[in-house]
Amino acid sequence: MRGLGTGISAEAVAALLERVRAGDARAVARAISVVEDDAAGAAEVLSACFPHTGDSLRIGVTGSPGAGKSTLVDRLARSCREREETVGVLAVDPTSPFTGGAILGDRIRMAERLSDPGVYVRSMATRGALGGLAQTTADAVTVLEASGKQKVLIETVGVGQDEVDIVRLADVTVVVLVPGMGDDVQSIKAGIMEIADIFVINKADREGADRVEKEVRAMQSLASRHSGDEEWVPPMVKTVATTGQGIKELMATIDEMQEWLSEGDRLAARRRRYWRERIVEMMRTALLREVRQHGFSQNEIEEYAALVVERREDPYRLVPRLIAERFAVMEEGS
């Protein structure tokens, strides 16, 4: 037990895990909250969940605001349910760091589905105390996977670096574009070109859908793929999420990619690539926790900040000195 009040005993973790594994929505909600708040017991809950993960297909859905991602994700979730697959949905909004949960309004429509135990929907907006939102999202996915969801849909609100970091954990990344969004979308498209496994042109009944397709094709021939060693060429699917048009095709394309990933070492190779980055990220967070817990008090930091503002300390010398003073790196095996 690491604390009172928010603490969770080993027995409580075991009991919670059992309920999570049974797909109990309230237990899943509780587990994600513990993880999200980085409350005492968070590591224990995640550690308990982890052995029961790895079987879900993680599908990332990203694209400009207003591209209709929520509706699309809603349609995908419904399609999965029609096949009797269980689904977890995480709607992640890094653009609301202060107010939190601005995306939630859009989710009311999906909330009705909460009565279906085969679906779990959650919005995430707050980054964890120490790690970033990408890490908190990954931890929430761990809980969802442990709850036995066959598909986990991770939807982001926009297409910035945060979003790219978030969808990195996906096995399949769907990038949603729309016709006629102008030059700003051009620059955005350049940034996420490399992470797309499937392109969706949503609102394809609008004028300009063919032009978007041509532009993406042109960019594809220029861009170097992040998965340079693989031969998957991102297909393009046209949808009208509001009417459901093209959703069947999109589902089939996702299945196709899943099939392709299952051949040989492909899926594992992707996941290793992801974990390489994530382990380093987790180390960074763990070290920062050490800094906060043992290294430096808030008062000390405030004093240093004051000295820096007065130019009595040079932060570029101060920080390395402090780190050298307080942290010793031990050689391997010592």
Added chain:
Amino acid sequence: MRGLGTGISAEAVAALLERVRAGDARAVARAISVVEDDAAGAAEVLSACFPHTGDSLRIGVTGSPGAGKSTLVDRLARSCREREETVGVLAVDPTSPFTGGAILGDRIRMAERLSDPGVYVRSMATRGALGGLAQTTADAVTVLEASGKQKVLIETVGVGQDEVDIVRLADVTVVVLVPGMGDDVQSIKAGIMEIADIFVINKADREGADRVEKEVRAMQSLASRHSGDEEWVPPMVKTVATTGQGIKELMATIDEMQEWLSEGDRLAARRRRYWRERIVEMMRTALLREVRQHGFSQNEIEEYAALVVERREDPYRLVPRLIAERFAVMEEGS
């Protein structure tokens, strides 16, 4: 000297600093590149620059893509030059993590100004090797300040968490809104409400400018300000950046805020608040550097990633164990 090729000797740092201090654009470019690439000598260059910083006013300009920020920043830079103030401009684009510099196209117009030694313009898109883009931007600002620029304009391409992190370093934050951008902008506005010192409604000749003003006023009355102890109420300025309309008023509003900040401890208090966060951020980066340099080889990380993917290691136990094994926290004074 920390390396060959990219390394910089103490003499070279001193020589570079001298040229930076003289405002030599090529020296500034070289120094920022060293910092941006986190090349050997980066810490030395920053440390040499640091004592010569603190006198510039740092102005952050953020807002949705397409709000006309580039044009606005261009106008502000021109206005500064008309008063014979020197200006540095950093255009930061966190949405182009892979391709880099997508924003650069917009800057060609500004490039003509490079022949004026009183202006220095630079686009930044790549995050540093270890720190984030916010840290790299802050380091570039350190160089610009050392070069004696009286105003430093930091422009971001969008309004996500990255952008919020980036503009945190500003003394004055200008948030640019435009009429008629719909509901998506609503959620974005909520997120940056707390960081705005000045609101600009650009393209104010368009329909709906008054409505935007009313909405912001309504949100202002609801939102709690980040600077709760201060009495600055963010004013609102309407501009049409393409014609220059309202720029004079915006400059006057920035002057007003600068004046206000100069009273008592206000500016120093803001900067202390910033440095508190930044020192912790720098510690995190320094620790990560330790991890990379001394703690764990890339091969080790790859092995761990493989074990995690195979569920033979639990990352939530592995990482704390590795950190405990390799890093010792020393008590203060020991």
